[in-house]
Every structure is written in structure tokens, then in C-alpha cells.
Amino acid sequence: MKILIVEDEKQLLDSMLTFLKESGMICEKAETLAEASEKADLYEYDCVVLDIGLPDGSGLKVINILQQKQKQTGIVILSAKNSLDDRLVGLNFGADDYVTKPFYMPELVARIKSVVRRRAFQGKNEILFNEIRVVPDEMMMYVKDKLISLTKKEHELLLYFLSNQNKVLTKESIAEHLWGDHADMADSFDFIYSHIKNLRKKMTDNGAHDYLKSIYGVGYKLSSE
Amino acid sequence: MKLLNLTNRYYIAIALVLLLVSSAFLAYRVLYLVDNEISEHMLFEKSEIAKQLEHQKGLQNLHLIFGDRIEIEPIPKFTSFRVIMIDTTIYDLYEKGKVPYRMMTYEQLVDGKSYRIKLARRLTETEQLAEGILATLLLVALDIIACFYFLNRWFSSKIWNPFYRALNVLKTFDLQKGGNTMFQRSQVDEFNALNAELSKLTDKVTRDYKNLREFTENMSHETQTPLAIIRSKLELLLQSELNETQLNQILSTLDSVNRLSKMNKGLIMLTRIDNDQYAGLQLLQMGKLLRKQLEDLELFISSKNIQLHQDIDDKLLVRMNPHLADILLTNLLSNAIKYNLENGDLFVTFTKDKFEIANSGHPPVLSPDEVFDRFKKGESPDSIGLGLAIVRKIIDHIGAKIKYEYKADHHVFSITIPVANLIDQEEEYQVG
Numbered sequence: 106m107k108i109l110i111v112e113d114e115k116q117l118l119d120s121m122l123t124f125l126k127e128s129g130m131i132c133e134k135a136e137t138l139a140e141a142s143e144k145a146d147l148y149e150y151d152c153v154v155l156d157i158g159l160p161d162g163s164g165l166k167v168i169n170i171l172q173q174k175q176k177q178t179g180i181v182i183l184s185a186k187n188s189l190d191d192r193l194v195g196l197n198f199g200a201d202d203y204v205t206k207p208f209y210m211p212e213l214v215a216r217i218k219s220v221v222r223r224r225a226f227q228g229k230n231e232i233l234f235n236e237i238r239v240v241p242d243e244m245m246m247y248v249k250d251k252l253i254s255l256t257k258k259e260h261e262l263l264l265y266f267l268s269n270q271n272k273v274l275t276k277e278s279i280a281e282h283l284w285g286d287h288a289d290m291a292d293s294f295d296f297i298y299s300h301i302k303n304l305r306k307k308m309t310d311n312g313a314h315d316y317l318k319s320i321y322g323v324g325y326k327l328s329s330e
Numbered sequence: 331m332k333l334l335n336l337t338n339r340y341y342i343a344i345a346l347v348l349l350l351v352s353s354a355f356l357a358y359r360v361l362y363l364v365d366n367e368i369s370e371h372m373l374f375e376k377s378e379i380a381k382q383l384e385h386q387k388g389l390q391n392l393h394l395i396f397g398d399r400i401e402i403e404p405i406p407k408f409t410s411f412r413v414i415m416i417d418t419t420i421y422d423l424y425e426k427g428k429v430p431y432r433m434m435t436y437e438q439l440v441d442g443k444s445y446r447i448k449l450a451r452r453l454t455e456t457e458q459l460a461e462g463i464l465a466t467l468l469l470v471a472l473d474i475i476a477c478f479y480f481l482n483r484w485f486s487s488k489i490w491n492p493f494y495r496a497l498n499v500l501k502t503f504d505l506q507k508g509g510n511t512m513f514q515r516s517q518v519d520e521f522n523a524l525n526a527e528l529s530k531l532t533d534k535v536t537r538d539y540k541n542l543r544e545f546t547e548n549m550s551h552e553t554q555t556p557l558a559i560i561r562s563k564l565e566l567l568l569q570s571e572l573n574e575t576q577l578n579q580i581l582s583t584l585d586s587v588n589r590l591s592k593m594n595k596g597l598i599m600l601t602r603i604d605n606d607q608y609a610g611l612q613l614l615q616m617g618k619l620l621r622k623q624l625e626d627l628e629l630f631i632s633s634k635n636i637q638l639h640q641d642i643d644d645k646l647l648v649r650m651n652p653h654l655a656d657i658l659l660t661n662l663l664s665n666a667i668k669y670n671l672e673n674g675d676l677f678v679t680f681t682k683d684k685f686e687i688a689n690s691g692h693p694p695v696l697s698p699d700e701v702f703d704r705f706k707k708g709e710s711p712d713s714i715g716l717g718l719a720i721v722r723k724i725i726d727h728i729g730a731k732i733k734y735e736y737k738a739d740h741h742v743f744s745i746t747i748p749v750a751n752l753i754d755q756e757e758e759y760q761v762g
Contacts, residue, residue, distance in 0.1 A: 114555050120562030127569065207558035207591050210565045258629075273568050275581075277588055286660050289592070289713075290630050290668060323568070323581060 106221060107131045107149070111141040111164060112156045112183060121154065124210040128269065130217070138162040145170045145178075151221045152179040154213070157195060168198045179220035181213070209278035215268040232267050235329065236313050239263060248311040258283055259304050262297075266317070266327035275324040301325060334482050334490065345474050353467040357460060364456050369415065372398075372434050372449055376413070379447060383440040399431075399450040408437055408444040420450060429454060492516030496525055503532060505539050543604060550597040557591045589714065596716030599657070600704075603723045608651040613753065616655065617644040617680055623659045624678065630667050631676065636689075641679045649751040650728050658724045661717040662687050662743055668713075669741065677740075682754060688742040701734045 108130050112118040118134055125132045133148070135141035138159045145153065145167050153171065157164040164182075171178045182195040182203040195203060201220040204213050222230060222241055232239045238247040244260040246253055255263065265282050266274065279297050280288040287293070305317045318326045375398065383402075399420070413436040419428040430453040438445050486494075492514055499511050511532040513525035564584045572580070602608065620642055624631070631638055648655070666676055666689035674690035700706045702722040707715035721743075725732045731746040 114559065116559040117555065117562055120559065120566055123566055124562070124569075206554050207561045207587075210562055275565075275568070275584065277584070284626075287626060287630070287664055290627075290664055292630065292633060296629060296633070323577060 106151045106218075107133075108217065109133050109135060109141070109144055109148075109150045109153045111135045111153065111159070111167060113137065113159050114156075120210070121213070125214065125217075128214050128272065130214075138164065138166060141167050142170055146174075149176060150178050151225070152181060152217050154181050154183060154217065155195075155200070156183040165194065165198050168195070168200060172199055177224045179217070179224045181216050181220055183208075209275070209281060211265070211269040211272055211274050211278050212282055214272075215265050215282065218268045219264075232264070234267055234270070234327075235316075237308065237316075239267060246307075248308060248313045251311055253307050253311055255304075255307070256300075258296075258300055259307070262300055263304060266325070269327070271326065271328050273320055273324060273326050277324075279324060297325075332486070334486055338478050338482050342475055342478055345478075346471060349467060349471055349474070353463065356467075357463050360463060361456060361460060364459060368432060368451060368453070368456075372415070372432065372451060375400075375449055376434065376436065376447070379449070380438060380440070383438065383445065398452075399448070401448040403446050403448075405437065405444045405446045408439050410437060412436065417453065422452075430457070489518065492518065492521040492525070496521070496528060500528065500532075505535065543601060546597055547601040547605070550594045550601065553590070553594055554598075557587060557594065561587050561591070593714050593716065596714055596720060599720055600716070600723055603654070603720075603727050608654050608727070610651055611649050612652050613647045613649055614652055614655050615644065616646060616648045616685075617642040619655055619659055620663075620678060620680060623656075623663050627663060627667055630664075634667070634670055635673045636667065636670050637673075637675045639675065639677045641677075641681060643681045645755040646680065646682060647753040647755060648747060649753065654724045654727065658721060661721050665717055666741070666743075675740070682752075685745040685747060686742060688740045690739055691741050693739075694736050694741065698734050698736075702732075 106129070108125055110118060110121050110125070110132055112121065112134070113136050115136065118136065122132050122134060133144060133150075135144050138161045141153075141155075141159070141164065153167065155164045155167055168180055171180065180195075180200040180202075182200045184195070184203050184205045201223065202216045204216055219241070230241070232241065236249045238250075239260075240246075241264060244255050244257060246255060246260075246263060261283055262279070265279065276294050276297055277288070280293040283297070283300075284290070284293060301317055301319075305315060308317075309315050316327050316329065318328050320326055379400065379402070413434060415432065415434045417430065417432050420431045420433075421427070422429040431450045432453055434449040436447055438447055496513050499513060503511055511529060513529055515522060515525075561584065564580055564587065567580055568577075568584075620640075624638065624640070663678075666687050669691045670676060670689045671691060675688075676690075677686065677688040679686040679688075694701070696706055702718050704719040705715040707713045722732060725745065728751065729748050730751075733744050733746075735742050735744075
């Protein structure tokens with residue numbers, strides 16, 4: 106999966122590069138609109154992660170360039186100022202999704218993967234993870250070809266883990282992924298715990314290996330070992 | 331009481347007292363002079379009578395030329411030179427009643443003959459005079475009061491006009507909107523000085539407020555990127571091999587960063603509402619929004635085993651920005667769940683005359699006034715303390731009112747949405 110990250114804040118750019126690369130993506134970077142336009146025009150990407158407020162102009166122009174090429178490039182906007190306008194304008198311009206700064210890295214990865222899936226396979230492709238198979242648009246998974254239904258939250262949770270395999274996911278980032286604005290409700294961490302417990306049970310009861318590791322005090326990790 | 335009325339009250343009181351005193355003095359003086367005049371006149375008559383008696387050598391041709399009663403009666407013996415002057419009443423044929431008179435009685439010797447002479451003069455003039463004076467003074471008093479009344483009106487419409495204008499400008503002055511205050515110049519120096527100072531003051535307040543707002547805005551915007559960087563670096567660190575101490579240190583740092591960024595988000599929200607960045611209005615089905623939010627929060631409601639009581643009128647539409655409506659409901663509802671009790675109640679009422687969210691809970695730590703203040707938090711140390719501040723900001727923004735009270739073991743938030751922004755679909759149909 107080839108990604109172009111457009112972000113003028115160098116430190117943040119570096120973090121994203123590192124994290125996305127660790128997630129198995131091939132990444133290129135652009136720090137200015139000129140650079141981003143050039144790369145978007147010359148090369149093919151599966152997804153462009155785009156900061157709108159660039160020093161030499163609005164990142165929206167990159168969306169124009171990508172649309173003219175009529176390629177299946179997904180676009181995720183980094184909404185810099187928590188600004189509704191950035192988001193709405195971006196989505197109206199043809200962006201697929203957005204994350205608001207400051208965001209959780211695993212969240213960004215999940216959004217990118219979801220966008221690419223939707224663009225490239227209209228969500229029909231399945232995600233394979235050893236003996237587990239998940240269809241993104243349906244609330245079910247297959248363990249060794251056995252169909253197991255999931256609740257909405259379990260499904261979202263599983264996809265989040267699958268997008269970030271072998272990564273430590275903090276409880277905060279999981280809570281925000283599952284409940285968005287309601288993430289800071291007092292007992293949301295307990296719910297994560299019970300969701301994970303249920304999910305783990307559904308996997309192991311049907312003969313799958315226990316891949317969901319608890320990392321005490323921090324969160325959880327889906328590890329393939 | 332208006333200032334003018336107050337001053338007028340004093341003016342009129344003083345004027346009346348002065349009028350009373352001076353009229354008493356005037357009456358006394360005038361009556362005294364008239365009285366004197368009468369007496370002098372009678373004495374003059376006395377000497378005239380004496381002259382006539384000497385000339386005529388008898389009483390045959392005495393003319394009553396002075397309009398006064400004169401009785402001349404011969405007496406056998408002259409007894410005294412005394413002149414007696416008394417005020418008395420005498421029956422008057424013309425008036426058919428007793429009338430006050432002044433009577434002078436004396437004796438006189440003419441050519442060796444003694445006479446007793448009685449001179450009487452009507453005093454009615456004096457009474458009439460006193461009445462006249464009283465009437466005139468009464469008229470003057472009425473004049474003064476009327477005059478003050480009209481002067482008052484004139485003053486307040488003319489001279490005090492700039493003052494009332496300035497007052498009006500201040501009344502309509504809205505710091506949020508920051509409109510510049512225009513005070514009119516007047517010909518009164520005092521008012522101009524007052525206006526100049528008020529102008530300076532409002533300008534300064536507006537400027538300070540703007541600076542403060544800008545500061546909050548810049549501060550929260552500019553901290554966003556560093557926060558994002560810190561968080562991203564910590565997340566990278568988290569993925570590496572760490573021992574427990576390192577892990578815990580990173581976690582607590584991450585925790586603080588999260589708090590900071592929540593705070594940041596809240597402050598940005600507040601400034602953005604201030605800056606009117608949520609301008610787009612739509613007709614919203616508030617009932618639907620409420621249901622949707624309650625559905626999202628179902629898990630948290632049922633986990634505390636909270637009884638949900640809904641009374642929602644789906645036909646009511648509210649005209650407001652959808653984003654703000656969303657935030658408003660999220661903050662109020664999550665609050666009502668967060669601070670609810672196990673097995674508690676949650677009442678959500680949205681009808682034509684009631685928009686209320688109430689939940690069971692412990693007695694409040696904060697007073698009803700403090701609840702909506704920024705960074706005021708009650709029992710929960712984890713909260714940022716901006717949720718209800720944002721609620722109030724939104725409420726103010728849409729011109730609504732919100733009231734908080736704790737009654738019958740329940741925290742009750744009641745909202746009054748301006749009638750103009752509340753549309754009843756059913757009525758619309760009936761009218762249409």
C-alpha cells in the first residue's frame with residue numbers, strides 16, 4: 106500500500122512516516138503544496154494523507170489534481186484547526202475521510218486502510234488473518250470457515266485491531282475509535298474490556314488461537330505470534 | 331424616581347414654603363397699610379367735620395360727602411377729649427345683615443356747644459382685599475407647579491436627551507458582538523465629558539475582550555500541532571520494547587497530553603461559537619436527534635441500570651445549527667449519565683412547553699451559578715470542566731435560556747428555546 110503524506114509540520118510528518126512504515130505501508134512525504142502537487146501528478150498512490158493548511162497554499166488543490174487523473178486514490182484529510190470548514194470543504198471536494206489533530210496514530214492507519222478498501226474493492230474484500238476472515242461491511246467473521254456473528258462494536262473493534270496488527274493500542278485510542286465524542290464516559294474502559302473478552306471468547310471457542318493480548322495498564326494488542 | 335422628578339419635588343416644596351411665608355408677610359403688610367389708611371382717613375374726616383361745624387354754626391346743612399356714617403348729636407356737657415376708635419358690626423340695610431365697621435367716637439366743643447360725633451366706616455374692602463391676595467397667590471402657586479411640570483418635560487426631552495441616548499447605547503452594548511459605541515455630541519459639557527469617558531471605557535473593554543479572545547484562540551490553535559507531535563512521538567515510543575517503569579511514565583505523559591488536548595478542544599469550541607463560525611441554521615428534528623444520542627449512549631445507560639423516561643414530541647422542529655445541536659445534546663446527556671446513580675433515573679422531556687433533562691444524583695457540590703462556569707468541576711476529578719460552559723455558550727448563542735436546579739434528589743436542566751425558533755409541524759399543517 107503506497108501512501109503520500111502531505112504535512113508541513115516536520116516532526117509530525119516524521120512520526121506519521123515511522124508509524125505507517127511500521128504498519129507495513131510504503132510512504133512518501135511532501136512538505137509543501139508544490140511538492141505534493143508534483144508527486145500527486147507524477148506517481149500513483151493508494152491513499153493521500155493531506156493537511157489542508159500548507160505554507161504555500163491550500164491542500165485542496167491536491168484533491169483537484171488527483172481527481173483529474175481519475176485514479177482510485179483515497180484521500181484522508183488531516184483537519185488542522187479542529188475546523189469544521191476544513192472537514193466539510195474537504196469532504197465536499199471529494200476527500201474520503203478526515204482525522205482531527207491531535208489524532209491517534211492507529212486511528213489514522215485504520216482510516217487509511219478503510220478508505221483504500223472502499224476505493225479499491227468497494228468494501229467487498231475480506232481481511233485475512235491466519236485462520237480468521239472478516240468481511241468489512243458485514244458484521245460477521247469466519248473462523249476456519251465457520252460463520253460467527255458479531256455485535257456492531259465487536260466488529261468495529263476487530264477491524265481496528267486488524268488494521269493495526271502487532272501494534273499496542275491504548276485504551277484511550279480504542280475508546281475514541283468506538284465511541285467518538287462519548288469516549289470519555291466514565292466506564293468506557295470497562296466496556297472495552299468486556300467487548301474484548303467477548304470477542305476473544307468467540308474466537309477461541311471456535312478453535313482460533315488467542316491473538317488478543319492484554320498489556321497491563323496500557324491496552325491491547327493483536328499479535329500474530 | 332427620575333432625577334428630574336426628585337429635583338422638582340424639592341423645588342416645588344421650597345417654592346411653596348417661600349410663597350406661603352411671603353404671602354403671609356404681604357397680607358400682613360397690605361392689611362396693615364389699608365388699616366392705617368382708614369384710620370388716617372377718619373381722622374382727616376374728623377377735622378373736616380370740625381371745620382364744617384364751625385362754618386355752618388349748626389347742623390342743618392351737613393353734607394354726607396364721605397360715604398361714611400356720621401352721627402352728630404348735641405350733648406349737654408363736654409366731658410373728654412378722648413377719641414375712641416373701635417371695630418364693630420352694624421346692621422346694614424343694603425346688605426341686610428351685619429357688616430364690619432370701624433367706629434370713631436369723640437366729643438367736640440363748637441361755639442360753646444358740645445357735640446358727640448360718631449363716625450363709622452365700612453371695612454368690607456379689607457376682607458375683599460385679603461381674599462384677592464389669597465386668590466392671586468394660589469394662582470401663582472398653580473402657575474409654578476404647572477411651570478415646573480412642563481419645564482421638566484422639556485428638560486427631559488431636550489437637555490437630558492443626550493444622557494438618555496448614552497444610557498440607551500450602554501443598554502444595547504453587547505461585548506460579544508463588540509459593536510462600536512457611538513455617543514452623540516451635545517451642547518452640555520458634562521454630558522460630553524461623560525460620553526467621552528464611556529467611549530474610552532467601552533473601547534477598552536471591547537479591545538481587552540477581543541485580545542483575550544484572540545489569545546485563547548491563538549493559544550488553543552497553536553498548541554494543537556505540538557500536542558499532536560507529542561502524542562505521536564509517545565505512541566511511537568509505546569510500540570517499542572519497554573520495561574514497566576518506562577511504560578508507566580509514557581502512559582502518564584500520554585494521559586496528561588490527552589487531558590490537555592481535550593481542554594484545547596473545548597476552548598476551541600468556545601471561541602468558535604464566539605466567532606460565530608456555526609452560522610448555518612437548519613430546521614432540526616430535535617426529537618430524532620435526542621433519540622439518536624440516547625441510542626448511542628444506550629450502553630452507558632444500561633450499564634448503570636438507569637431508568638430512561640422519555641417524553642419527546644417528534645413534531646417539534648428547532649431552528650439551529652446542526653453541529654451545535656449535536657454538541658448541546660451530547661454534553662447534556664452524557665453529563666446526565668456520568669453523574670447519575672446506579673439504578674437511577676434519566677428524564678428526557680422535549681415538548682412544546684418543556685425542554686428538560688433531569689437525572690437522579692448526589693446533591694451538587696457547586697452552586698447553581700457556578701455549574702456553567704469554565705473549569706469548574708464537581709465531584710469528578712477527571713473531567714475538564716468545559717462541558718457545561720460549552721452548553722451555556724451554545725444556549726446564549728441561539729438566544730435561549732437554561733436553568734439548573736437540584737430538586738427532589740434530581741439535577742434538572744431546563745431549556746427555554748425562543749418561540750421564533752420553535753416550530754410545531756402540526757400547527758404548520760393546520761395553518762397551511
